[in-house]
Structures are given as C-alpha cells and as structure tokens.
Amino acid sequence: MNLNPNDINPIKKTDIENVEREQKEYFLLGQFMHKRGLKLFSYNSMKNEFKEVEMQFKEVPEVVFLENGDYYLKGAKEYKVDVDSRNIYFESLSLKFAENRLKKFKEGRIKDLCNLREVPKEKLSIY
Numbered sequence: 001m002n003l004n005p006n007d008i009n010p011i012k013k014t015d016i017e018n019v020e021r022e023q024k025e026y027f028l029l030g031q032f033m034h035k036r037g038l039k040l041f042s043y044n045s046m047k048n049e050f051k052e053v054e055m056q057f058k059e060v061p062e063v064v065f066l067e068n069g070d071y072y073l074k075g076a077k078e079y080k081v082d083v084d085s086r087n088i089y090f091e092s093l094s095l096k097f098a099e100n101r102l103k104k105f106k107e108g109r110i111k112d113l114c115n116l117r118e119v120p121k122e123k124l125s126i127y
Contacts, residue, residue: 032116034079038091041098043105043113046086050102052095055079088113 034040040053057079065071083089090113092098105113 031119033119035091035117038093039095039098040081040089040091041095042084042087042089043102044084044087050099052098053081053083053089055081090115 034055040055041050042053043050059078062074063071064074090098090101092101101110101113104110
C-alpha cells in the first residue's frame with residue numbers, strides 16, 4: 001500500500017465555515033425569579049418539541065441582619081440555566097400539569113405560555 005502525500009485533501013474553506021457556524025455564543029438573556037417547588041420546561045414551536053430543562057444551582061451566601069445589630073450568613077440558592085432563544089420557557093409543578101398548560105396554549109385558551117416572573121429592577125427598601 002503506497003501512501004501519496006498529494007492524495008491527502010487539505011482543509012477546504014467550506015469545512016472551516018461549517019465549524020464556525022457550529023460554534024455557539026452564550027450571553028445573558030434575562031433573569032427570572034424561580035418559584036420554589038416548580039420545574040422549568042421548554043417548548044419549541046418550530047419543532048413541536050417539549051421537554052424539562054435541567055437547572056444547575058450554586059450556594060450564594062446571604063447576610064441577614066438581626067434587630068440587635070448582629071448578623072449571620074444564610075445560604076441561598078442561585079439557579080443557572082442555559083437557554084435557547086427560540087424556545088418558550090415556563091414553570092409547572094409536574095410533567096402532567098406542564099402538558100395540560102401546553103395543550104391549553106395550543107387550543108388558544110391561554111394567551112401566553114411563559115409564566116416566569118422578572119426580577120424587580122429596584123431593590124426593596126425598609127425606609
């Protein structure tokens with residue numbers, strides 16, 4: 001078996017373009033408040049695809065001040081989800097309730113599938 005170095009195909013410009021198209025760019029789309037006990041689901045209307053989204057979380061320390069001036073650290077969970085901008089995201093208690101919500105949306109009984117609450121712009125003040 002003879003190997004000829006001239007037979008090896010060099011990388012073509014179209015191959016480079018395909019790789020560049022496959023690269024994904026991630027940026028912050030927004031922040032939403034997560035309701036405790038609910039699961040996050042996504043629906044892609046172009047593919048008619050419906051699935052549960054996995055949420056990753058990390059512990060974020062929170063400072064809690066007491067009336068006598070003391071304070072302590074409390075662990076709070078911060079969730080992070082990588083989202084696709086083509087999908088509609090919503091929260092539901094279980095897969096069954098999510099399917100019912102999606103069915104109502106397709107039938108036109110509810111206007112918007114998304115039920116996520118946005119984080120308030122201004123901070124709460126006690127004064």
